[in-house]
Amino acid sequence: MACTTILVGKNASYDGSTIIARNEDSPAGQFTAKRMKVILPADQPRHYRSTISHVEIDLPDNPLRYSSVPDACASKGIWAAAGVNEADVAMTATETLTSNERVLGADPLVELTEAKGKEGEAGYVGEQSGGIGEEDMVTLVLPYIRSAREGVKRLGSLLEAYGTYEMNGIAFSDVDEIWWLETVGGHHWIARRVPDDCYVTMPNQLGIDEFDLADARGKRSEFMCSADLEAWMGEHHLDLTITARTAGEAKDSKTDAARSSEAGATGTRIFNPRDAFGSHSDADHVYNTPRAWSMHRYLAPHGGWDDPVGALGPESDDLPWCRTPERKLTIEDVKYTLSLHYQGTPFDPYGRLGSDSTRGIYRPIGINRNNFLAVLQIRPYAPAGSRALQWMAFGSNIFNALVPLFANVNELPEYLSNTEEGRVSTESLYWASRLIAALADAQFSLNTAHIERYQLAVGSKGHALVAKADREVAKLTRADAAARLATANERLAAMLRDETDRLLFNVLFTTSENMRNAYSRSDG
Incomplete structure (x- = not known):
């Protein structure tokens, strides 16, 4: 994908x-x-x-x-x-x-x-699962x-x-x-x-x-790999490195002899x-x-x-x-x-x-x-109970906004969880975001200001609501914080829905006003 x-x-x-x-x-x-x-x-x-x-x-x-x-x-x-x-x-x-x-x-x-x-018949070969x-x-x-x-x-x-x-x-x-x-x-x-x-x-x-095989097979401080990687690479001639070099060294900064000497002296194997x-x-x-x-x-x-x-x-x-x-x-x-x-x-x-x-x-x-x-x-x-944030957006990123959600919860707001395949609804952030993108794209230059205001509003209000929730759970245990953070997520989702509904209205109006069948004279 x-x-x-x-x-x-x-x-x-x-x-x-x-x-x-x-x-x-x-x-x-x-x-x-x-x-x-x-x-x-x-x-x-x-x-x-x-x-x-x-x-x-x-x-x-x-x-x-x-x-x-x-x-x-x-x-x-x-x-x-x-x-x-x-x-x-x-x-x-x-x-x-x-x-x-x-x-x-x-x-x-x-x-x-x-x-x-067919199973039981001559020549039958059973299914072999994939990885x-x-x-x-x-x-x-x-x-x-x-x-x-x-x-x-x-x-x-x-x-x-x-x-x-x-x-x-x-x-x-x-x-x-x-x-x-x-x-x-x-x-x-x-x-x-x-x-x-x-x-x-x-x-x-x-x-x-850049990969250090010596570290991967030794301390594993910065690199890890499958156990037989080096032997497998050698057997199948996969390493295309012309000369060994030390970690972090520019490819053309030293002579081949100097690189080989240093690599051997330090025990590194860079490819x-x-x-x-x-x-x-x-x-x-x-x-x-x-x-x-x-x-x-x-x-x-x-x-x-x-x-x-x-x-x-x-x-x-x-x-x-x-x-x-x-x-x-x-x-x-x-x-x-x-x-x-x-x-x-x-x-x-x-x-x-x-x-x-x-x-x-x-x-x-x-x-x-x-x-x-x-x-x-x-x-x-951040407080131990609210350390992890999962910022989320749906649909085309040019037209959406990130909202922060606390991960230490037992459930997430319905607005971000109720997407149904094939059923378009503005009750769902996923589908609202898809609608906004399709409408805004049709009149990109005219809708850009709406999108920018939306992104600024959701982002700034999101940061403020996170800071408020951090203060609320500062002295709570992780378990006790979870319920309070679920409430904070609902506040964040409500704010996001208000801003998304407002954006959808503005983008729908702007794009509708500029349809190709528009005509300036009104009835009467």
């Missing part, structure tokens, strides 16, 4: 929070209705069967409560997508990734094989982990045991760390800790561009997973890498991204996976970044720069088929 992810380390964020955020996007030609739901321990399955792959897994008997964003229609599986558990550990899954023929030949994906023939995938991962992992590292280890063990039928990237965070895991072929995986002072951009491509496991296709250069470029261009604006002769353009294969921002990043920065449509460039489909041949040539981040945006913030300074 098409998505875009941004991760913000605690020293790169405005308030010391760890922040992981992801758009979930529908495939081309369809929209997937989404809703929110809290899964209580009693409701978590003890035996799980995947709808897509039919893999069956027994689950532990001590799950934690967690929030989720499942599909409104469960006929194709749960797709829990993003959430925070009661230990204040967050997870978002998944970012679909690209790979290459060498990797998929060396470790084929584990796909469902249907039964052939785990995006449909399953949050349900299988988030209820059982108490740190981001534990998330990597649990998901890694499941991948090694059951395999996967697709390439994916998965983020985990707690109050101290963010980890990013990428699947490699059917059973292999790598994971890297996000540097505390950096942000990470991920646009549907395998992204990690580029993007070269080994990823892709650099023509499709990437219009669908994936331009999104990373646009994120970097906003978050580190003086990085030379617009230099016509530079090596960091929208189709570059060498855009950094992580980078230190030029200033600390806010929730609003994350929202704006995950709504980008190449503003200020010749590629903006709504812009006046460029030409018909450039506007819309690259796939935007803020696209018509955004399903939702979840921004998972773990705040180190």
Whole structure:
């Protein structure tokens, strides 16, 4: 499934929070209705069967409560997508990734094989289940982990045991760390800790561009991987590194001899997973890498991204996976970044720069088929009972607004939870957001002011209501805080609904006034 992810380390964020955020996007030609739901321990399955792959897994008997964003229609599986558990550990899954023929030949994906023939007859071959995938991962992992590292280890063990039928990237965070895991072929995986002072951009491509195998097989302080990764890479000639180099060293800063000497002396073994496991296709250069470029261009604006002769353009294969921002990043920065449509460039489909041949040539981040945006913030300074916030928006990100919700609750407001597949209703935030986007897009320039006022109102009132709730629960236990925070979430949802209804009215009026069949003379 098409998505875009941004991760913000605690020293790169405005308030010391760890922040992981992801758009979930529908495939081309369809929209997937989404809703929110809290899964209580009693409701978590003890035996799980995947709808897509039919893999069956027994689950532990001590799950934690967690929030989720499942599909409104469960006929194709749960797709829990993003959430925070009661230990204040967050997870978002998944970012679909690209790979290459060498990797998929060396470790084929584990796909469902249907039964052939009839049972009991000669030549019958029974069904072979597939591995785990995006449909399953949050349900299988988030209820059982108490740190981001534990998330990597649990998901890694499941991948090694059951395999996967697709390439994916998965983020985990707690109050101290963010980890990013990428699947490699059917059973292999790598994971890297996000540097505390950096942000990470991920646009549907395998992204990690530097990996220390010595750390991954030793201390595991910054890197982890499947147990046999190095041997498997060697057997199938997957490492494309020309010479060894030390961690963090620029590719061209030393001679080959110096790099090899230092790598041997320090015991490091650095390689580029993007070269080994990823892709650099023509499709990437219009669908994936331009999104990373646009994120970097906003978050580190003086990085030379617009230099016509530079090596960091929208189709570059060498855009950094992580980078230190030029200033600390806010929730609003994350929202704006995950709504980008190449503003200020010749590629903006709504812009006046460029030409018909450039506007819309690259796939935007803020696209018509955004399903939702979840921004998972773990705040180190907040009261223990209200540390985790799950900021949410539905529909196309250009036209929606983020609302904060407290994760330490047993239920979530109906306005964000009552989505029904195929039944459009303004009683549901998901469908109201879809309606607003379709109407506003038709008269984009005239509706922009309405959208901006809406986003400012929801964001500012959301921050104020969060601060009020923090004060209310400051001296309460986690258990006692849950009920108070559920009330705070209802206040937030009521505010959001008022602002959304107002926006829908304004956008409907503006677009209706400018329909092509408009005529200035009134009756009489």
